Amino acid sequence: MKHFIASTLVILTLTGCSSATTPLRQSAQISEYSGGEIDDSKTSLFWLTERFDSPESSSDDVIFKDNTWYKSYYTWDGDNLREISRTGERLSNSGDLIPFQMTLRFSGTGEAVYQRLRINGKVMPMRKQQIDDVKKQASDLIANGKNQQKQGLELIQGYWEEGVFVTCEGKTFTSIEFKNQLPSLVIERLIDEDHFAAFVGEYKAKKVVVDKMLMLKDGDYECIERPSLQS
Template sequence: MNKAFLLASLLSTFLLGCSSSNPRQNLEQFETFTGGQVMGDATSFYWITNKLTNPHTASDYVVVGDYGWYKSDYSWKEGELRELVREGKQRDTSNTLVPYRVHIRFNKTGEAVYQQYRIDGRVLPIQPVQLQRYQKEAQSVIDNATKQNGDGLELMQGYWDGKTFETCSGSEFENLEFNQTLPSFVIERLASVDSYAAFLGRKYLNKVSVEELLMLSEDSQDCITRPELLPQ
């Protein structure tokens, strides 16, 4: 066999093998989107990553007024929630904010095969009703963010100086357009004070349309990043 032909054949086979495991193709299996909501005293931010339309990972960051806050990281396998880690602060029996951490692994039938609950340095058992609540909250993150994504909404964070909104990723928009009625003190703040703002909205060429304001704070507030509590 001609050596040149053999070399070309081997090179072609090698390139074909590389293209079949192209990282770009693998990345296209994943879709990431965001969301959030305000319900009572709780303000929630959501991040979702789907693999071939099925839940793969999700995270949330939730502030519950004066009662504390938490951030969670969830992982699914074959459509079933398999692991979660949550960290935050909550009030104890003396009404003091104390740190806590929850780590749970589930088998494919939803049974908790590993569980750990630490609060203020103590290890406590997790009651069955709590396990069910964690599972429902994980599903709620998926359901809410999926619906919002279908409506064309996303979580946006950034800084408004009265003239320009600069997102946490560095994009700038000249206008903020609100599709909800805001209290007068919020309008006054937006008109006169540099602020951090987080909301559900849509991006256009030179403006952002705000569907729901989630958080408004001093411009010293840092952008809230997606929690990463589970191994990647």
């Protein structure tokens, strides 16, 4: 990952205002959004592509506190979920991380007409509750993505280096605002050290507004790309 170096100090402030932003890509037919969520058990980054206001595809990258993870790609037909492709690592009975791959395909009525779950190379059956849980995760992603987009929020990733924030797309900012106050130790780390950061926020004039911090890693951490069908 190419690092960018500058000498201007970053301005860290607190703000309570917000404004709408445009989707990542928008035309008369297609719109793309991104966002993220964090809770006590996991951090989720997600992406959504809509055509004529209906989901066409969506993706997520989910990391759990126990170091398990998965990446998913969802295909939609209007509001009907048609296929899920997921890869990741889960814990074995002995506590080791083992790989898994999952594919689900659905009929127009939502019935699972094809299922394949492979855990550590072994094909395993899927219970109905497992399938229902995955379908709910797909629906929640759509709801959360649209909700954050209505608030003018999107997923922003980049690097703090020498007091400057440079996004993964190469945009440079020296002013960062936080809607919610961060602990002083976190702010000191942002100022004094080089870090990769991922957060839900918005671009506003010549500054970045942080709504929710998702990840703060060492500076050699790579930007997270949207999972594709081949991921």
